[in-house]
Amino acid sequence: MRQELARDLAAIFDTEEPAREFLREAGYPASRIPPFTSNARAFWLNVVGELERGIMANGPEAVVRTALSWYPDNDLLAKWLAELTGGAAETPQDTPTTAGSATATEAGPRLEDSGPCFVLYAITSDQHSAFVDAVRAVAGPEAELLYTTPHVSAVRIPDPGQRADQMVAAVQQELSQRGSNATVNYERHPFRPYLIASLVVQGPDGQPYELRAVPASTLVSDIPFAVLSQYDDEAVRNRRGEFPRTVVDVVGADGQTRRLDPNQTLHEAGVRDGDAMQVAAQATAGSTQRWQQWVERASAQIEAYARRHDEFDIVKTNSRELPTQFTIRITTTGFALPEDADPYRPEPVEVGQHEVLIALDREFPREAPLVLWQSPVFHPNIARLPGPLPKGAVCLGALMDAYRPDLDFAELCGMLVDIAGYRNYEVLDPDEEGEGYFDRQAARWARSAAGQDAIEAIGGRRVHELARETADQERVPMPLTVRAWGVQG
Template sequence: MKNRTEFLEELARVFDQQAEAEALLEAIGFPRGERPNWEGFRTAALYWGQVLREIENGRIDGHGPEALAVAAHRQYRGNAIFRRAAEEVPEPLPDAQVRVTPREGGRAAETPEEWPTLTFRGSEHYEEFVRLARQVIGPDTQLLYTGAEEAALYVPGGLDEARLGRLRREVADLGLGENVEVLFEVYPFQPHLFEQLRLVGPDQQVFYAENVPNTTPVRDIPHAVLFQYGEETRQDRFGRARRTVVDRVVPGATPQDPPQEQRLDPDLTLQQAGVREGDELHIRPESTAGAINPRLRRAALARVRNEIRDYERANPGFEIVYTDDEFLPTCYEVQFRAAGFEPPREQAADPADLRPVPRDVHKALIVLYDLFPIKAPAVMFTTPIFHPNVEPRGTDSRPMGWVCIGALGDDAYRTDLDFHVLCALIMDIAAYRNYGALPHGFLDAHGFLNSEAALWAVSEQGQEMIVRRGGRPLLPMIGIEETPPPKPIRIRGAHAPRPGDAAGTGR
């Protein structure tokens, strides 16, 4: 083991209770009668030092310290030190003469399809519970994890009502606490603890939840976060519990791709919902009609103010020229420089023949309506602009200059929208570094707010003008590179002709 000292220190830190230590040793088949006496050591570090020495000296037939590393990693999969130690172990480990359990160091048993699990909750006295459970149920009962006032045991073969009832009565007789619960559930996955999850509240305040069971229902996550706020956040104006949603942040497919968000089903467990160690979960009020919580709205308005002002300070070509309030604005007019275009002076039968007029200075409004941050803000250009994603004339539902941005759409909008990003996006739109027009065959130009601008932008003349002004070429922007003609392919020796070739066998 390369980092024996580091591994030993982490064992002593994590497995610092006798019940946990005994369960780990049982998982690797360390004979009970030959284990060091926990009570004989002043610290957990001294105890684990002796355990490692005995394992290294051959106390477990066919196993060395690698079995301990694998077993510790299986109980704490998010622990980086245990993971590094386990990664040093060759696969598969040799068989060992140990009890057939899902957590032992050998490969004597396949991973169970079902995990009958006994959970003790509501008291820190889980060591007494573990001992009692083994007396009532049997010695094969194994500790899955322990956390703050909670422990879970794997019960091979399940548990009948009679033994469960007896266990509950004896736990009550021990007087371990008024709020103690003894629960039994069969899970289709292995229960374990997430070492840490990052939780983001409605006002973007960040919390770190530690030792969270993966069996926790998604619906329980908002309670832990909203409890940190006042009643006005947890309840609506009628005193009812506020409905919330939980979104999991999913990294992009590549480092260049922005992260996405996945709405989680409240009726699933964290494990079933796809949550993994270290994930970031966003807790938000459910979008409904009606008044927004004043505290959340004030916090959101303050965040937007700070982010837009930060962007102004960091970008000399960007300036806030008007706000409707000194402290918490709901309307910003911004002015910035970008090499864009305003509408052409003359019309043309073919949009490709249009000649938009270059424009370098632009103004736009950012409006935060009454239901912000539940509802998306609006962006409108107040200076002339010729762009596929900007309303050219105005309609009953959209004013002239209204901008269609994916991040503000009903499906894509998130209440934690970063206004640094939004300001940069507005500038990119004006400079044709971001435009949604697609070449013929991808999307009808009528799907854009300004179909003339869309047709012009994808034309050869339009692309030439855009690139000359510093805009982005269309095809690379949407991930399409110029490609050679398709090559012939072979499937089991048969040659597939290219489109247009004469039919034949290809031989």
């Protein structure tokens, strides 16, 4: 067994830091983890030999169980568990005693696997232990390492509620003090994040690439970015230095393809370990330019965002076949004025829900969609009273100067949630610069000491925090390990 198990573990954990973090999570004594001096196969031969000699209770089984919690779709690991237990393989969801429980018990109580999963990611970092320590220092000892890759660490935390932004900032500061420049991100998933051991993806020219240790929470749209980054820029970028628009398909054993939604995660798209995929340039002539297809794209992106975010619900649409109007309910704490508010010295009160209309007219996508706040609201960038634009009109970011015809509606939906919760608002002084506001009273209140304290109390962001952000900040794609298919190392 030693040779075969070492071979299979080396094929999955073939780099040093993820292999060492995995063993710690499995309960392997940290002081006894051998050096990674030669190659992955030699490392794992040493480890499996120690497991067979009893370095930890039920060693081989515990290690394989932990590996299955990281890679639950891996058939090879499932077969190993069946062989080691003398029965059918169990998935991590079948049993509460996944192998990682040894480490979790030492650190604190283990989080329940039911319900949504709240995760902090360290992006572009191999300092996994420092990240886990920083998260536990901020979020509590029950924070649980889900997996590591050469570029990413994922740690599950208790529900942060409205403190997610503050928690990200605190962990980021902890990492900076430890000498790490990793980027910390927060995500809420309806599933327990895991890794896909291997995907083979054909580039636009047919060249196959293997993606190793791919987080199942990776957006489909990140796959083309990873693959096209392997080409010379001159071969794939246009004159403006942009990657071409692409589509991603899963290729079945019979050669039939299934088009994937770029706004879904690989888990949501049903991508499994070992799947074959292909990236191709999106056709741009003829029908793909028609208004109907732009509306279908926007609708799919709004629906995908709603599936992933409980605070964002589609209450109704004007059509089941081709909706152009979406009534949205956003559940987050914000502010509105009471009916008896002093018109000269308004004092807002907290509200817990917001209703917003998103409308796509015949000028879309040449012009931005119309977004109207339909519930009472008090916000610098929302028209509280009718004027040049209708009551409830939103003036900010992707709906104004930053609008692009290829707007990702997931970005728009996230912006509306942040607007509702005062995590996004104009930071210019309304008495000095005077532009960018639809409600000057709300702008003055938001910048006042009382307003800033009230905003912070509901989990919003202070003016100085928003001012530090760059206007062109973009989402960082998930960093993936890519190599030409068949290349070892």
